Amino acid sequence: MEKMEKNNQLNTKENMMQLVFFASALVSVLAVIAICLFLLMRGIPAISEIGLKNFLFNQKWAPTNTPPTFGILSMIVGSLYVTAGAIIIGVPIGIMCAIFLAEFCPISIYKIVKPSVNLLAGIPSIIYGFFGMEIVVPYVREMIGGNGYSILSASIILGIMILPTIITISESSIRAVPKSYMEASLGIGATREESIFKVVVPAAKSGILTSIILGIGRAVGETMAVVMVAGGAVMPLEKIALLKPIRTLTANIVTEMSYASGLHTESLIATGVVLFVFIIILNTALSLIKTKTKN
């Protein structure tokens, strides 16, 4: 009898804890729902007041004029350019470095390079921004031209920032390619380099693609570093150039939010909604790749 009671007690405890575990697991789901809900709740009214077409496709952003205009096309394009630049700079170096780590690197050097990559991932974005402002911007100005605050500077900084993401994930996916691929390729007379570039790397392509998409996500969403090097000018589309300043979606939010009021604030939140949509698209792409590789 006593034992039964004890068992019962145990069972309720077990059930209760199971509930606690499940509730904890639900927190993430609730958080995602809350983030979507509240962003949309504050962003959608602003967009409908400004007009979706006017908000997305107007290049003029003049929140302090009377009457104000809130068009973010220039910033959408700016975010795309800067991200593309980061990919052009970061992806080749990142993938090459991943190949280096996975295939070429002697252990003694691996012990230096691998922690370096990890450290690169841990450096706060504000420090990247500071580095960009103090070193990259003057360098671009003196060596290449323009006033330094430019798409190019932002691309360089973002390219560096996405390196660790690309290197880490690409490296592990290259390592996951079965050794027999390499052996077979060497067996038919290919050199080591040829085998790696023509057999091993293509076999790891879904992992590498994942790393690139994660890199894009990081570049699109990066704020503090971009604010410090991109110059913050809202450029008309026809004047956008590699050496000219630019404003991204993230920069728009962070520079103006602190003093904004009224519709201006709401329109900045709406800018966040647009950014969020970009991120959702990237996430969907990621999960598509995941399911595809599983099959």
Next chain:
Amino acid sequence: MYNTKGDNEHMKARKKIILIAMSLMLILSAVGCSNKQTTEFNADKEITVIARDAASGTRGAFHELMKIKVKEKETETDNLAVGALEFDGTDKVITAVEKDKYAVGYISIGSLSDRVKPASINGFFPTEENVKNGDYVVSRPYLLLTNGIENDLVKDFLSFTESVQGQEIVRKMHYIGAVESPKLYEASNISGTIKVAGSTSVAPLMEKIQEAYKDLNPNVTFEMQANGSSQGIKAAIEGTYDIGMSSRNLKDDEKSQLNEHTLAIDGIAVIINKINPKTDLSSENITKIYTGEITKWSEVK
């Protein structure tokens, strides 16, 4: 494996490490050398125009005073040049001007340092004296206004703003004090509520002063509405608020109805790189530079 080939591999690895270290040093020194600024000034280079972000109070004041922002009856348009840099902090402006020979920017006078130099405007440098007597044109008063009906509490608070303690806060916030010889304020255990309305530019300074006042007079509470200078002036005339805040000079018809207390003077310095030879700018030139009519230093007359 390590026993047979170990030494050899070790040597190889060491060689490689040395190689890497050397190439690293090469990169570092290359980048380091290239970063030095040359001192020649090419006046045909484009001016790097630097402004603050749209939400900044300094920008609002500067663009209005320099007619970069044009007001017509119903509309207000900021004609800032296309491609002008917009930064959300004073130090970013200073850093950019410090490093870019061809840059021009504007900052609050209190933030001037020897990393850059201020340009004189119409021949006058932004010294405290020139600002106070109005020779330096890029400045504006911060006014506290009442319609003459001042109760004891309002009087006490106004005397605090003009006291040593009040003006100390003004200076701390990088404004120029407007009181010649401030007296020391002594708290008199007063209580009540003061209603303040007006300029959004004055509001941050006002908030600090209110905090300090409340420390000395814990029974006083404030109600503050930051809704713009014109609203503040209107509220003070009508008496709906005890004190109106304005960051612009009063028009004549307003002047006759109000008591003015100048809380502080907000001066804005136009800064240029230390090697820039164009040290004097006319206000007309500044307008042209900032609206993109002039794009090269050689065009600045």
Next chain:
Amino acid sequence: MENLINIKSNIKKRKIQSMFLKALVWISGIITVGILAYILLFVLLRGIPNINMEFLFGTYNSETLSAFSSIVATLLMIIISLVVAVPIGVFCAVYLTEYAKRGNKAVKIIRLAVDTLAGIPSIIYGLFGMIFFVAVLGFKTSLLSGICTISIMILPIIISSSEEAIRTVPDLYREGSLGLGASRLRTVFKIVLPTAVPGILSGVILAIGRIVGETAALIFTSGTNVLESPTLNLFASQRTLAIHMYMLASEGLPHSKDMAFATGAILIIIVFLVNLATTKLANKIGRM
């Protein structure tokens, strides 16, 4: 004969190509390490000479620009947000690994949510925190709002590292424990979680790194207010070290640039220590 020459020249070409690829790969490795070395040297060389006791432990004013209150705020933020997020994260991982049935719909949704959280940029977290914690829940711009925001941000890091750690616990352990008559719950708390501790810890350390370096999510939630001396008041707006650096880099006070470097040096040293700890732990796990 001609064919043979062709093949020979082809081999030569291919050898040169291979050398070229090899060089490219090496250069990429060198560039990566070089950039890191450059950033570290740049910040440390200009920052460390400016660090002094006054800066580390003094009261803040426009002369000292002391980071003391920011250091305390950062510590508070780390401790409290870990206290909030670690149990939730670990329990979530326990649910996913020990309780949920495979292919369960709920699991799919939870996984999707965790992945989504991991991909959301910090500025969006900042906006959400500003809307939800600051305004809707009425926490105002305060350390508390910042902590709540950060707790959600680090959740996916803790969940995925815990999940991975729990999965590596051999089934034999569980079977043994269950076979001895221990309940499932007891098995989780006495066998599975203790074995997974190093893995969970490495997630915690990663999270600390993220908290220390975060700026964009905190500007609108915990605010940029600087206190003269530290306070434990969670309802006060306080700035963390990273925000202290950002503000110093935009404020324009006389030595704010030097002090921004000093703050940057402290940040880098912290990040370095955090990384060292993670590597040590990872090695330990590898040896087990």
